[in-house]
Amino acid sequence: xxxxxxxxxxxxxxxxxxxxxxxxxxxxxxxxxxxxxxxxxxxxxxxxxxxxxxxxxxxxxxxxxxxxxxxxxxxxxxxxxxxxxxxxxxxxxxxxxxxxxxxxxxxxxxxxxxxxxxxxxxxxxxxxxxxxxxxxxxxxxxxxxxxxxxxxxxxxxxxxxxxxxxxxxxxxxxxxxxxxxxxxxxxxxxxxxxxxxxxxxxxxxxxxxxxxxxxxxxxxxxxxxxxxxxxxxxxxxxx
Amino acid sequence: xxxxxxxxxxxxxxxxxxxxxxxxxxxxxxxxxxxxxxxxxxxxxxxxxxxxxxxxxxxxxxxxxxxxxxxxxxxxxxxxxxxxxxxxxxxxxxxxxxxxxxxxxxxxxxxxxxxxxxxxxxxxxxxxxxxxxxxxxxxxxxxxxxxxxxxxxxxxxxxxxxxxxxxxxxxxxxxxxxxxxxxxxxxxxxxxxxxxxxxxxxxxxxxxxxxxxxxxxxxxxxxxxxxxxxxxxxxxxxxxxxxxxxxxxxxxxxxxxxxxxxxxxxxxxxxxxxxxxxxxxxxxxxxxxxxxxxxxxxx
Numbered sequence: 026x027x028x029x030x031x032x033x034x035x036x037x038x039x040x041x042x043x044x045x046x047x048x049x050x051x052x053x054x055x056x057x058x059x060x061x062x063x064x065x066x067x068x069x070x071x072x073x074x075x076x077x078x079x080x081x082x083x084x085x086x087x088x089x090x091x092x093x094x095x096x097x098x099x100x101x102x103x104x105x106x107x108x109x110x111x112x113x114x115x116x117x118x119x120x121x122x123x124x125x126x127x128x129x130x131x132x133x134x135x136x137x138x139x140x141x142x143x144x145x146x147x148x149x150x151x152x153x154x155x156x157x158x159x160x161x162x163x164x165x166x167x168x169x170x171x172x173x174x175x176x177x178x179x180x181x182x183x184x185x186x187x188x189x190x191x192x193x194x195x196x197x198x199x200x201x202x203x204x205x206x207x208x209x210x211x212x213x214x215x216x217x218x219x220x221x222x223x224x225x226x227x228x229x230x231x232x233x234x235x236x237x238x239x240x241x242x243x244x245x246x247x248x249x250x251x252x253x254x255x256x257x258x259x260x261x262x263x264x
Numbered sequence: 265x266x267x268x269x270x271x272x273x274x275x276x277x278x279x280x281x282x283x284x285x286x287x288x289x290x291x292x293x294x295x296x297x298x299x300x301x302x303x304x305x306x307x308x309x310x311x312x313x314x315x316x317x318x319x320x321x322x323x324x325x326x327x328x329x330x331x332x333x334x335x336x337x338x339x340x341x342x343x344x345x346x347x348x349x350x351x352x353x354x355x356x357x358x359x360x361x362x363x364x365x366x367x368x369x370x371x372x373x374x375x376x377x378x379x380x381x382x383x384x385x386x387x388x389x390x391x392x393x394x395x396x397x398x399x400x401x402x403x404x405x406x407x408x409x410x411x412x413x414x415x416x417x418x419x420x421x422x423x424x425x426x427x428x429x430x431x432x433x434x435x436x437x438x439x440x441x442x443x444x445x446x447x448x449x450x451x452x453x454x455x456x457x458x459x460x461x462x463x464x465x466x467x468x469x470x471x472x473x474x475x476x477x478x479x480x481x482x483x484x485x486x487x488x489x490x491x492x493x494x495x496x497x498x499x500x501x502x503x504x505x506x507x508x509x510x511x512x513x514x515x516x517x518x519x520x521x522x523x524x525x526x527x528x529x530x531x532x533x534x535x536x537x538x539x540x541x542x543x544x545x546x547x548x549x550x551x552x553x554x555x556x557x558x559x560x561x562x563x
Contacts, residue, residue, distance in 0.1 A: 044467075047471065051474060051478060054478060054482065058482050058485070058486065061486065062485070062486065062489055065486075065489055065490065065493060065495075066489050066492075066493055072489060075485070075488075076485055079481060079485060080478070080481045080482065080485060083481075084477055084478060084481050085478070088470060088473065088474050088477075088478070091470055092467070092470045095466055096466070096467070099466050100464055100466065100467075103464075103465075103466070182316075182320065182368075183466065184465075184466040184467075184469045184470050185320060185364070185367075185368050185469055188364065188367070188469065188470070188473050189364065192360055192364070192473070192477060193360060193361075193364070196360070197360055
């Protein structure tokens with residue numbers, strides 16, 4: 026199910042040349058902000074929780090997930106070079122699964138690790154906040170990568186739709202409409218984080234059972250459907 | 265072998281098949297620039313492109329205008345004395361939609377030219393680097409202005425229909441227009457500079473949205489912390505570091521808006537002057553960067 030060559034090519038496409046720098050800029054900014062906040066406000070659990078929840082989990086993880094998830098396959102489909110990959114005797118679901126693993130790994134490295142570091146800077150893991158948000162970021166990375174990899178396979182405007190989901194649906198509707206939070210990767214991952222660490226500051230509107238079932242279902246279904254989609258891929262011309 | 269062939273010299277002749285030189289009027293550089301401008305402006309709303317590429321810009325345009333229409337309907341129905349949202353505040357409230365629009369349309373405007381290497385073709389026409397940059401910049405800024413000014417127009421017409429005070433509303437509307445004009449220029453410039461670096465459309469979209477939302481998230485978080493710490497002087501200075509708070513600061517200092525900063529601590533007049541300078545400086549800088557970017561394309 027895992028093909029090292031495909032993985033190597035995908036890593037190169039995602040992190041080659043200047044792209045790793047741009048992917049690295051976001052986490053760096055988060056850490057810089059954490060240092061500034063710590064210097065200004067001192068160690069405060071509520072501040073740390075707001076910052077990690079507001080910037081790290083709500084903005085940074087989805088954006089890196091979009092870049093890694095759609096970037097793992099989107100550009101190849103876009104410029105047509107995916108036919109060379111598809112013409113090799115590798116199962117299409119294997120290609121998708123390999124690319125998913127790579128996308129998850131990249132998202133985790135560039136979002137969960139800086140979340141952990143910034144949590145430690147902010148309040149030295151008081152009340153388990155750093156660990157809780159790191160767990161949330163890790164869990165969210167898996168779901169986001171699978172979801173956005175599917176989008177990249179289905180649509181040529183994957184990045185826009187991914188960002189609309191992450192920023193408009195989760196952030197805007199999530200804060201206005203209660204029901205929208207049930208269908209939000211962010212809330213599911215928060216539920217898992219709450220269950221793992223049992224802290225008071227990290228809470229979710231979704232129960233742990235619902236969250237786990239939905240997380241697993243979304244990840245598995247998205248990966249399966251992306252594999253199916255790739256089996257019957259038609260290359261369209263530029264609009 | 266070739267020597268065996270009969271010499272065919274006396275059988276060759278040139279047929280006159282009626283090719284003619286073009287001797288009509290040549291429309292020149294400014295015409296080409298205007299065409300590029302109008303095509304780019306139409307393209308920003310998907311006009312003259314496929315149905316699929318019309319969906320997103322039109323959808324964002326509708327999403328931008330619908331809340332204004334609802335507010336107007338409420339104001340008319342309840343016979344309110346004032347609109348629920350100031351003209352200047354509207355763009356700040358709807359900033360997510362504006363960011364998505366500029367993120368999706370700036371790469372559409374320049375990245376595809378880079379990717380399909382059509383930029384050298386443009387420069388083989390009479391237009392110069394400056395014409396290309398000006399046309400693209402003006403087109404995206406106009407498209408942004410249409411997007412941000414249309415809901416204000418809806419609010420204004422609605423306010424007049426609801427028989428709100430005419431001079432008051434006209435003043436607010438004019439201030440709102442100045443503010444969204446600045447916002448359009450600033451966002452268009454930033455979007456184009458980022459998008460012109462990458463030929464990948466998707467990557468450009470993500471980069472533009474990351475710059476806009478992360479800078480806003482960072483700035484508003486730091487402002488909120490400064491507010492709770494009681495260091496209210498710092499709030500205005502922190503606001504200089506993200507595009508939307510920059511516009512917010514300019515309009516709350518000079519355009520009669522109430523600031524959206526935490527605690528309502530907008531910039532004072534002196535700080536407001538810095539805001540205006542930074543805003544105009546950024547617009548000029550994006551223009552300069554674009555000129556530099558296109559000095560050597562396709563060589």
